[in-house]
Amino acid sequence: MDSMVTCIAPVNIAVIKYWGKRDEKLILPLNDSVSGTLSTDQMHAKTTVMRCKDFTEDKIWLNGKEVSFSNPRLLSCMKEIRRLSRESGTSEDIVNTKVHICSENNFPTAAGLASSAAGYACLVFALKELFGVKQDITRVARLGSGSACRSIYGGFVRWHKGDLADGSDSIATQIAPPSHWPLHVFILVVNDKQKKIGSTPGMQRTALTSELVQYRIKESVPKRIEDIIQAVKERNFDKFAEITMKDSNQFHAVCLDTYPPNIYMNDISHEITSFVHTYNELFPKPKVAYTFDAGPNACIYLEEESVPDFAATLQYIFPPEETLESYFKGESVQFGTVNEGLRTYPQQSPGLLKYIIHTKIGDGPKRLDSSEDHLLTLSGVPVKNGP
Amino acid sequence: MDSMVTCIAPVNIAVIKYWGKRDEKLILPLNDSVSGTLSTDQMHAKTTVMRCKDFTEDKIWLNGKEVSFSNPRLLSCMKEIRRLSRESGTSEDIVNTKVHICSENNFPTAAGLASSAAGYACLVFALKELFGVKQDITRVARLGSGSACRSIYGGFVRWHKGDLADGSDSIATQIAPPSHWPLHVFILVVNDKQKKIGSTPGMQRTALTSELVQYRIKESVPKRIEDIIQAVKERNFDKFAEITMKDSNQFHAVCLDTYPPNIYMNDISHEITSFVHTYNELFPKPKVAYTFDAGPNACIYLEEESVPDFAATLQYIFPPEETLESYFKGESVQFGTVNEGLRTYPQQSPGLLKYIIHTKIGDGPKRLDSSEDHLLTLSGVPVKNGP
Numbered sequence: 192m193d194s195m196v197t198c199i200a201p202v203n204i205a206v207i208k209y210w211g212k213r214d215e216k217l218i219l220p221l222n223d224s225v226s227g228t229l230s231t232d233q234m235h236a237k238t239t240v241m242r243c244k245d246f247t248e249d250k251i252w253l254n255g256k257e258v259s260f261s262n263p264r265l266l267s268c269m270k271e272i273r274r275l276s277r278e279s280g281t282s283e284d285i286v287n288t289k290v291h292i293c294s295e296n297n298f299p300t301a302a303g304l305a306s307s308a309a310g311y312a313c314l315v316f317a318l319k320e321l322f323g324v325k326q327d328i329t330r331v332a333r334l335g336s337g338s339a340c341r342s343i344y345g346g347f348v349r350w351h352k353g354d355l356a357d358g359s360d361s362i363a364t365q366i367a368p369p370s371h372w373p374l375h376v377f378i379l380v381v382n383d384k385q386k387k388i389g390s391t392p393g394m395q396r397t398a399l400t401s402e403l404v405q406y407r408i409k410e411s412v413p414k415r416i417e418d419i420i421q422a423v424k425e426r427n428f429d430k431f432a433e434i435t436m437k438d439s440n441q442f443h444a445v446c447l448d449t450y451p452p453n454i455y456m457n458d459i460s461h462e463i464t465s466f467v468h469t470y471n472e473l474f475p476k477p478k479v480a481y482t483f484d485a486g487p488n489a490c491i492y493l494e495e496e497s498v499p500d501f502a503a504t505l506q507y508i509f510p511p512e513e514t515l516e517s518y519f520k521g522e523s524v525q526f527g528t529v530n531e532g533l534r535t536y537p538q539q540s541p542g543l544l545k546y547i548i549h550t551k552i553g554d555g556p557k558r559l560d561s562s563e564d565h566l567l568t569l570s571g572v573p574v575k576n577g578p
Numbered sequence: 579m580d581s582m583v584t585c586i587a588p589v590n591i592a593v594i595k596y597w598g599k600r601d602e603k604l605i606l607p608l609n610d611s612v613s614g615t616l617s618t619d620q621m622h623a624k625t626t627v628m629r630c631k632d633f634t635e636d637k638i639w640l641n642g643k644e645v646s647f648s649n650p651r652l653l654s655c656m657k658e659i660r661r662l663s664r665e666s667g668t669s670e671d672i673v674n675t676k677v678h679i680c681s682e683n684n685f686p687t688a689a690g691l692a693s694s695a696a697g698y699a700c701l702v703f704a705l706k707e708l709f710g711v712k713q714d715i716t717r718v719a720r721l722g723s724g725s726a727c728r729s730i731y732g733g734f735v736r737w738h739k740g741d742l743a744d745g746s747d748s749i750a751t752q753i754a755p756p757s758h759w760p761l762h763v764f765i766l767v768v769n770d771k772q773k774k775i776g777s778t779p780g781m782q783r784t785a786l787t788s789e790l791v792q793y794r795i796k797e798s799v800p801k802r803i804e805d806i807i808q809a810v811k812e813r814n815f816d817k818f819a820e821i822t823m824k825d826s827n828q829f830h831a832v833c834l835d836t837y838p839p840n841i842y843m844n845d846i847s848h849e850i851t852s853f854v855h856t857y858n859e860l861f862p863k864p865k866v867a868y869t870f871d872a873g874p875n876a877c878i879y880l881e882e883e884s885v886p887d888f889a890a891t892l893q894y895i896f897p898p899e900e901t902l903e904s905y906f907k908g909e910s911v912q913f914g915t916v917n918e919g920l921r922t923y924p925q926q927s928p929g930l931l932k933y934i935i936h937t938k939i940g941d942g943p944k945r946l947d948s949s950e951d952h953l954l955t956l957s958g959v960p961v962k963n964g965p
Binding site for chain 1 (some may be wrong): 621622697789790792793794798823828831832834835837838839841845848852855908
């Protein structure tokens with residue numbers, strides 16, 4: 192076992208949403224969820240973990256800045272990794288060695304793009320390598336940030352809510368690898384001034400006050416989980432799209448049914464949904480699907496063949512404030528033709544969207560083997576100084 | 579019986595919302611609803627109905643312009659009034675006489691302020707007088723526009739969904755007269771460019787596609803109806819406020835759970851809800867309650883004693899684009915002091931609200947006895963030409 196390990200891990204975007212916990216401490220969800228894992232080529236968390244018998248305490252640097260190790264979720268992950276390491280037969284002196292951790296995201300944390308999911312998935316995956324853990328680690332990632340467990344696998348992933356009180360059956364499993372259905376994804380980053388309500392207090396409030404969330408959990412989600420898994424397995428895009436959009440809407444509906452309400456989507460978000468529905472109505476079956484997490488940014492799933500025309504139409508209706516070149520980031524886009532049916536649709540003011548990230552379904556976390564990738568020096572301090 | 583009758587009828591604002599029909603033709607709702615009737619001093623529909631044996635056909639003028647009489651809802655009301663008139667013992671020659679109708683609102687129809695409810699209540703109330711109808715007419719008003727049945731009474735009114743297939747038990751009844759609890763009402767007219775989805779197609783789509791609306795109808799509404807009736811009877815404002823706000827949010831939640839979603843509230847609407855919750859948190863119990871119909875405008879219920887300080891704080895946080903004098907319409911407002919707790923709340927850009935109508939709970943429809951009030955001349959044509 193190496194004493195220094197560096198990994199990257201992906202962001203994931205739920206298509207059946209997780210919202211509400213049955214256990215706050217163990218981060219056990221009220222319902223199953225399903226997500227797509229996004230390629231680490233465009234967005235990833237990167238983490239270096241190092242153990243050294245000379246270290247006197249566990250330390251962590253996030254985006255270049257040392258922060259306290261006393262975060263209960265971080266401590267909970269560390270404790271569990273050490274326990275699993277011991278169970279996996281790793282020697283006691285390795286298990287007890289202190290660690291230094293350095294982690295950063297290659298995308299803005301503030302953008303509300305599931306940064307904590309990628310971050311904890313990366314941390315736990317790297318620690319697994321460092322401590323020779325052989326068991327399922329999705330349970331451990333879950334202890335850091337619920338949806339982090341879904342970033343442990345590539346492709347399409349299901350997080351099972353589990354039934355046991357200790358949470359040991361609340362794990363993530365892969366539905367299909369990325370090669371099965373390499374859908375494309377556009378992330379539409381909305382220009383927004385509003386401060387959003389954090390996910391943890393937001394979901395606590397929903398679980399406590401929404402009457403509709405009970406129906407969602409018991410009736411809507413279980414059926415949708417089965418249906419979307421089948422849609423993924425069959426690569427049935429229109430079925431996938433309809434369930435994805437309905438579930439996003441229902442998630443925001445229960446947020447609105449919360450008291451006081453949790454409002455995450457804004458007028459720009461609703462402009463996007465209206466545009467997507469109008470676009471889809473031009474075809475016999477839906478071509479694109481929106482989904483919104485706890486923020487105003489849209490995540491659009493679409494098949495590769497739909498990318499050129501949709502991209503052209505999107506930039507026509509939502510024009511950039513500046514140049515088209517800086518508007519689309521990530522994978523290159525071949526622009527097709529603006530769909531004629533949208534020519535009469537009202538063009539929006541330039542700049543409603545900050546930028547668009549073009550990415551696709553990709554792999555799970557991976558180790559980077561080159562020493563140049565490490566974020567810590569051999570003496571265990573960050574290679575780069577903080578910002 | 580006079581051969582010309584002129585009446586005015588009030589607008590009503592639901593606190594437990596009606597959304598979705600179990601019968602489109604008879605306009606039978608999926609759930610009971612409760613509303614407050616607003617004073618006709620500020621907003622009303624006014625209708626003159628006239629019968630004359632010389633008239634060769636039924637005719638109608640709306641806001642000064644003749645429109646077709648072939649509207650099925652209008653025909654349905656006329657047919658039912660003539661049937662009830664016959665049952666009430668009115669002579670057959672009167673029953674069969676053709677009518678001329680002239681109707682107008684003293685507030686903008688386009689503002690989305692329940693104009694059809696006031697209009698049909700006024701029409702049916704005036705026809706009742708003209709044709710000597712003695713039975714319940716809320717059922718007839720319902721045939722014109724569902725919520726019109728609630729505008730037949732003053733104070734607080736319940737519309738019973740009824741269980742019979744013919745709709746004969748789907749009537750409105752008064753919970754309490756206006757003197758029992760003369761609550762004040764501010765209508766915040768939002769500056770908005772969006773075109774809203776009409777109520778009829780909007781509620782059809784919700785009934786067809788929302789999974790959550792089933793739960794709302796079966797579980798949430800029946801309990802809320804009982805609770806809010808008790809709150810009205812006890813004049814328990816904080817209980818009334820909480821149920822009102824929760825039900826408005828839940829109504830918009832099921833609209834969002836509709837596919838494609840019905841979006842009626844906008845960013846300004848949500849700014850208002852956020853402001854109201856922040857305002858209420860400064861007191862041990864809620865002082866004001868918002869509710870939103872199928873549009874972005876807020877309707878705020880509050881007790882008389884809360885008016886001065888709330889008005890001062892409201893105009894401080896949502897400043898007028900022009901002068902304060904033209905900002906508040908309707909009943910005069912004595913401005914109190916801006917609540918200190920809101921001094922740090924972000925002041926909004928001037929002009930988010932077009933204007934604010936100050937009104938209160940008031941009486942049901944009434945006859946105007948002066949001949950100057952008639953909208954038709956003695957020969958049965960509008961007094962005023964159309965716009």
